[in-house]
Amino acid sequence: MAKIDRRILKSQLAIKQALMQLMSEKSFDDITIQDISDKADVHRATIYLHYQDKFDLLDKLIEEHIQAMREISDWACEIDWRTATQAYFEYFEQNYLFFSTMLSSKGAPSFRSLFLQFIMEEFNEEVDPSEERNHELTKEVMLPFMGTAYVGVVEWWIINGMPCPPPEMAKQVGILLERIV
Amino acid sequence: MAKIDRRILKSQLAIKQALMQLMSEKSFDDITIQDISDKADVHRATIYLHYQDKFDLLDKLIEEHIQAMREISDWACEIDWRTATQAYFEYFEQNYLFFSTMLSSKGAPSFRSLFLQFIMEEFNEEVDPSEERNHELTKEVMLPFMGTAYVGVVEWWIINGMPCPPPEMAKQVGILLERIV
DNA sequence: GCTGATTCGTCCATTACTCGACACACCATT
DNA sequence: AATGGTGTGTCGAGTAATGGACGAATCAGC
Numbered sequence: 001m002a003k004i005d006r007r008i009l010k011s012q013l014a015i016k017q018a019l020m021q022l023m024s025e026k027s028f029d030d031i032t033i034q035d036i037s038d039k040a041d042v043h044r045a046t047i048y049l050h051y052q053d054k055f056d057l058l059d060k061l062i063e064e065h066i067q068a069m070r071e072i073s074d075w076a077c078e079i080d081w082r083t084a085t086q087a088y089f090e091y092f093e094q095n096y097l098f099f100s101t102m103l104s105s106k107g108a109p110s111f112r113s114l115f116l117q118f119i120m121e122e123f124n125e126e127v128d129p130s131e132e133r134n135h136e137l138t139k140e141v142m143l144p145f146m147g148t149a150y151v152g153v154v155e156w157w158i159i160n161g162m163p164c165p166p167p168e169m170a171k172q173v174g175i176l177l178e179r180i181v
Numbered sequence: 182m183a184k185i186d187r188r189i190l191k192s193q194l195a196i197k198q199a200l201m202q203l204m205s206e207k208s209f210d211d212i213t214i215q216d217i218s219d220k221a222d223v224h225r226a227t228i229y230l231h232y233q234d235k236f237d238l239l240d241k242l243i244e245e246h247i248q249a250m251r252e253i254s255d256w257a258c259e260i261d262w263r264t265a266t267q268a269y270f271e272y273f274e275q276n277y278l279f280f281s282t283m284l285s286s287k288g289a290p291s292f293r294s295l296f297l298q299f300i301m302e303e304f305n306e307e308v309d310p311s312e313e314r315n316h317e318l319t320k321e322v323m324l325p326f327m328g329t330a331y332v333g334v335v336e337w338w339i340i341n342g343m344p345c346p347p348p349e350m351a352k353q354v355g356i357l358l359e360r361i362v
Numbered sequence: 363g364c365t366g367a368t369t370c371g372t373c374c375a376t377t378a379c380t381c382g383a384c385a386c387a388c389c390a391t392t
Numbered sequence: 393a394a395t396g397g398t399g400t401g402t403c404g405a406g407t408a409a410t411g412g413a414c415g416a417a418t419c420a421g422c
Contacts, residue, residue: 226380
């Protein structure tokens with residue numbers, strides 16, 4: 001992978017952080033490009049150097065986090081569920097500002113469905129309906145069942161300010177998932 | 182005052198913060214230009230764009246703080262001592278990392294004397310040996326007496342982790358100064 | 363309707379920064 | 393005396409970001 005000029009990394013980081021901060025203050029629709037460039041301490045034209053418009057910026061921001069989670073699952077593919085779940089919740093914790101913004105009532109409506117889609121893709125390789133105890137079940141039903149459950153509990157955990165630490169969440173969610181699958 | 186390109190401000194800020202952080206970790210002599218540029222996330226050549234060498238960087242950093250304190254005293258010249266002293270201690274508090282680094286045992290030996298010199302200049306305009314109760318005193322003696330007392334108590338306060346809030350320090354130091362002058 | 367104020371997206375000349383290289387000095391090891 | 397390693401200060405070519413401008417689009421209040 002070619003090394004990227006540090007100016008690009010710094011500018012993009014500042015822009016993305018600025019958007020996230022602004023989204024925690026007001027609605028995405030009310031945010032102007034000028035707002036973002038002011039908060040990021042970057043010239044307005046610099047934003048257009050990297051993104052089409054603010055929607056493209058939001059898309060890239062979301063895609064980046066999905067990609068990061070994908071890498072966690074790659075890394076944890078051979079690990080047991082509990083450890084993997086803990087890695088996820090630690091990632092949610094590290095990026096609390098992002099997730100709380102995206103999952104809040106006035107957040108990005110598109111994010112939740114992308115998140116759910118991603119989670120279901122992850123479960124897809126773990127679920128085996130040919131197992132004995134699942135002979136009456138199909139993936140079509142199991143995946144949205146597990147996926148919405150998972151997304152729902154993450155949503156609860158984030159919106160309520162992470163009332164318990166990642167290991168505790170990993171333990172409980174791990175138990176529940178193993179009962180289902 | 183001509184508006185300065187934001188890239189310059191950002192680079193210089195990063196470089197100065199990097200030096201301060203490094204000085205809290207190891208001795209100034211052991212810090213290389215490469216260390217600073219790494220920590221600041223800036224190319225090595227960028228440092229030479231703004232400073233002669235690391236000594237010049239330290240000088241400019243110190244001078245900047247002295248200048249900031251000079252502006253406080255300009256602003257507070259008409260205010261009573263206690264308010265002015267509180268403004269100073271709030272500045273020390275805001276820039277705790279800088280002062281604790283500079284005043285620590287392995288800090289910049291030059292800073293303490295520059296600091297003392299500055300403080301004595303400030304006192305110089307406030308002390309009046311022609312007053313009745315001072316008729317046996319001279320400025321030559323009063324200034325280093327008050328100056329070292331002031332610097333000494335600041336040193337104590339910083340090195341001991343600011344054990345009391347700025348208003349409390351302002352009160353006590355204010356009382357003591359008024360007894361002397 | 364019109365108008366003034368914003369915001370947008372784009373453009374260009376200039377500037378600051380980057381990257382990698384260079385010769386040089388210093389120091390410890392051999 | 394020769395060696396390898398590390399830090400220094402400088403250089404040039406290339407790139408990213410800047411400031412300021414522009415016309416077009418959108419919107420509010422009159």
